Amino acid sequence: MKDSFFRSMTWLHTWVGLLTCWVLFLVFFAGTAAYYRAEINLWMQPENHISQYDTNADNQQLILKGLTSLAQQAPNAESWWVYLPTQRMPLLTYAWSEPATEGQRFGDYHQGFINPSTGDTLPKARESRGGDFLYRLHFDLYYMSALTARWIVGFCTMFMLVAIISGIVIHKRIFKDFFSFRPAKGPRSWLDAHAASSVLALPFHLMITYTGLVTLMFMYMPWGLSTQYGDETQAFYSQLRPIFNSSTPSGEAATMLSPQQLLASLSAVIPMNDETASPIEMLQVEHLNDANASVTVRMSPEHSLNQQAPWYRFSAVTGKLTEESTATSAANKTQSTMIALHSGRFAGQGLRLLYLLAGITGCVMIATGAIMWAEKLAQKQQKSGQFKPGLALVQMLNLATFAGLPIALASYFYANRLLPVTFADREYWEIQCFFISWALVALLACFKRDRQIWQRLFLFTALLYGLLPLLNAITSQYQLISNLQRQAYVLAGFDLMMLALAALFYMAAKRLRSPKKVRATQATKATTELGIES
Amino acid sequence: MTEKIEMTRPLTQRLTRWKTSTIWRDSLHVGNRCLAAIFGGYLLSAVATILLAQILPLSQVDRVLTAMMLSFTVYTCTVLWVFSVKSMWRFWLDILALSGLLYLAYLATKALDINPIQGGGL
Amino acid sequence: MTATSELLTCFIAMGLLALSYFSHHRAVRNRPLTDTQARGFRIAGTAMLALCYWLASHHYGPAYASVLLLGWVCFSSIILVILISYKPRWLQPLLPASALVCLLGLLY
Numbered sequence: 001m002k003d004s005f006f007r008s009m010t011w012l013h014t015w016v017g018l019l020t021c022w023v024l025f026l027v028f029f030a031g032t033a034a035y036y037r038a039e040i041n042l043w044m045q046p047e048n049h050i051s052q053y054d055t056n057a058d059n060q061q062l063i064l065k066g067l068t069s070l071a072q073q074a075p076n077a078e079s080w081w082v083y084l085p086t087q088r089m090p091l092l093t094y095a096w097s098e099p100a101t102e103g104q105r106f107g108d109y110h111q112g113f114i115n116p117s118t119g120d121t122l123p124k125a126r127e128s129r130g131g132d133f134l135y136r137l138h139f140d141l142y143y144m145s146a147l148t149a150r151w152i153v154g155f156c157t158m159f160m161l162v163a164i165i166s167g168i169v170i171h172k173r174i175f176k177d178f179f180s181f182r183p184a185k186g187p188r189s190w191l192d193a194h195a196a197s198s199v200l201a202l203p204f205h206l207m208i209t210y211t212g213l214v215t216l217m218f219m220y221m222p223w224g225l226s227t228q229y230g231d232e233t234q235a236f237y238s239q240l241r242p243i244f245n246s247s248t249p250s251g252e253a254a255t256m257l258s259p260q261q262l263l264a265s266l267s268a269v270i271p272m273n274d275e276t277a278s279p280i281e282m283l284q285v286e287h288l289n290d291a292n293a294s295v296t297v298r299m300s301p302e303h304s305l306n307q308q309a310p311w312y313r314f315s316a317v318t319g320k321l322t323e324e325s326t327a328t329s330a331a332n333k334t335q336s337t338m339i340a341l342h343s344g345r346f347a348g349q350g351l352r353l354l355y356l357l358a359g360i361t362g363c364v365m366i367a368t369g370a371i372m373w374a375e376k377l378a379q380k381q382q383k384s385g386q387f388k389p390g391l392a393l394v395q396m397l398n399l400a401t402f403a404g405l406p407i408a409l410a411s412y413f414y415a416n417r418l419l420p421v422t423f424a425d426r427e428y429w430e431i432q433c434f435f436i437s438w439a440l441v442a443l444l445a446c447f448k449r450d451r452q453i454w455q456r457l458f459l460f461t462a463l464l465y466g467l468l469p470l471l472n473a474i475t476s477q478y479q480l481i482s483n484l485q486r487q488a489y490v491l492a493g494f495d496l497m498m499l500a501l502a503a504l505f506y507m508a509a510k511r512l513r514s515p516k517k518v519r520a521t522q523a524t525k526a527t528t529e530l531g532i533e534s
Numbered sequence: 535m536t537e538k539i540e541m542t543r544p545l546t547q548r549l550t551r552w553k554t555s556t557i558w559r560d561s562l563h564v565g566n567r568c569l570a571a572i573f574g575g576y577l578l579s580a581v582a583t584i585l586l587a588q589i590l591p592l593s594q595v596d597r598v599l600t601a602m603m604l605s606f607t608v609y610t611c612t613v614l615w616v617f618s619v620k621s622m623w624r625f626w627l628d629i630l631a632l633s634g635l636l637y638l639a640y641l642a643t644k645a646l647d648i649n650p651i652q653g654g655g656l
Numbered sequence: 657m658t659a660t661s662e663l664l665t666c667f668i669a670m671g672l673l674a675l676s677y678f679s680h681h682r683a684v685r686n687r688p689l690t691d692t693q694a695r696g697f698r699i700a701g702t703a704m705l706a707l708c709y710w711l712a713s714h715h716y717g718p719a720y721a722s723v724l725l726l727g728w729v730c731f732s733s734i735i736l737v738i739l740i741s742y743k744p745r746w747l748q749p750l751l752p753a754s755a756l757v758c759l760l761g762l763l764y
Binding site: 176178179180196200201203204303305341346350351354355357358361 | 659674677679680716717719720723724726727728729730731733734736737740
Binding site: 008012162169213214222223236329334335 | 601606
């Protein structure tokens, strides 16, 4: 295409990167936040902050409490769920879904929480989508059907995969320049920051992109499945994931075992309080009061990367083990490992933090690439003297996205605490606050795009994040110090992370003060600066 | 006509220089390659998936899984290849010919039932 | 404590690998690099990486350890890039200091 393979690949890398970088930043931003979705869920329901994780908790008693509450509150539900407490979500959650009524696809879903140390049911927490909103945002986007959103995200992901591979191809000195970074050298520094954040976390970027595509491959590339199985794709899925082969209700009524009896039959097979075995994650009871009523027990996937977590299925009427997880084929294991790597469900605390850092590095990669492009355009505009509308567009999008999204996230957290608990459609309005504040920054970006507005926005962001622990102290029962004292590290960690983000944005804002020198970003954190030589 | 085609200038500048005839040709070149990369690439990777899902020496579930997981690699390689070929129309010919050939190979292997492990489907 | 030791081992390994580059060696130790020295650093760095992986897989199992190792390599590289770009002289005392902390962590 161009004179040489190298120049063609450079052209390709630039354009596939540019056309999708803002969407990809949203995906990376939301996805990185989603690694801590359980923690965000907890923080956003302060009524639940009272409960604490106890490593010596008696799992049997907890399951009993959950099942008993469900038997009392929802004896005629369609399905029951009991989620055991974990370190990230130190509550016993029980939930049920009602049978779907006319016109509904699924029945209504209800949840209740129990404090595991006291056994009391917690009062109903405020409605909030919490971290789940951020998780859904990164592939279902918003304001559009899930199908459209997944096609858009898949398209952009494919672009990103091409950008990564072409980036590797053009970076001939990838090992020679491995540790190189030349600060304070203008566009050269932006290039170095972009190269550093790409190369140093390259395994992560490549993995997350490819596994993202594989996770939704049944939608993007269904042809292998449809040509092999035709109309009987259900046969394929039941072979792939036997745990989801829920039997159909037989129609004949039967009495289920009481919670105590169920527990007894479960503990005969599953090691309940064994330290070495993986703990139980959740129980699901289906087809209540039917002859085919079943209890499925899933073990925790933590630390099990190359094998799917074991599961067991019992009849809820007789208590006998009917099915359990078996060894899976290599291809099956590969596919589930790929999904596990992407979602990070298996990760312990340390690895999860590394995932977060790698995600932030990905955000830096995208931001530095886009800003480098804006700088190049600005230089060209200066040289040629011609006005470039393309430059204005890129600058506006850069400011709206890289400065706007952090502000939007902070507004989401503020809305969670400032909107009254009994506010109608509270969930919906929390999410609207996210998008409204993002839109406001975008609107601002249409008018002002210079260095000063970047600095002011970063200072504002630093202020927003810095005041969040204070907001938490005012609007909930516990704050940073008391959380540290009672060893509620999840909540304390959230506050500390907000303070860290505030410090980051403050440092970025300070960097923007000197107009003479063009400084480049620190390669670890998501600080973005736009420096136009005045 | 040995002038270098400058692709790195932003689109707006290229469009305002409409007086020069190479601008329309530039956009045509780029657009053509994009179409070939996006749609031709998808076609080729879909057909490769279909063929692999038929001929890999694994059980049916595993064949389908492996073929689908590999499809994205095929797609990426095709895109890179489309943008590195010199001639303008050559890649269209290659993609369509290769896709056709692979599909014929798939039909042949299905008819001959070369992989008798749980056949079925289209 | 073992997780910190493993991370520090990785950091030391990447630091040694960084020192096998001429420009970085000159920035850190203020003297040029000979070929044998470069090879020595590369071998030492690779050996430390292998040690790090062995320690991690002993603790977590080989699959989990491989993911963890990649994460640590990324993290240490980023720290090193910042260190070498802004305060290169600090690397020289930092490496033996980390080795000491690492040994103490492993022993206790």
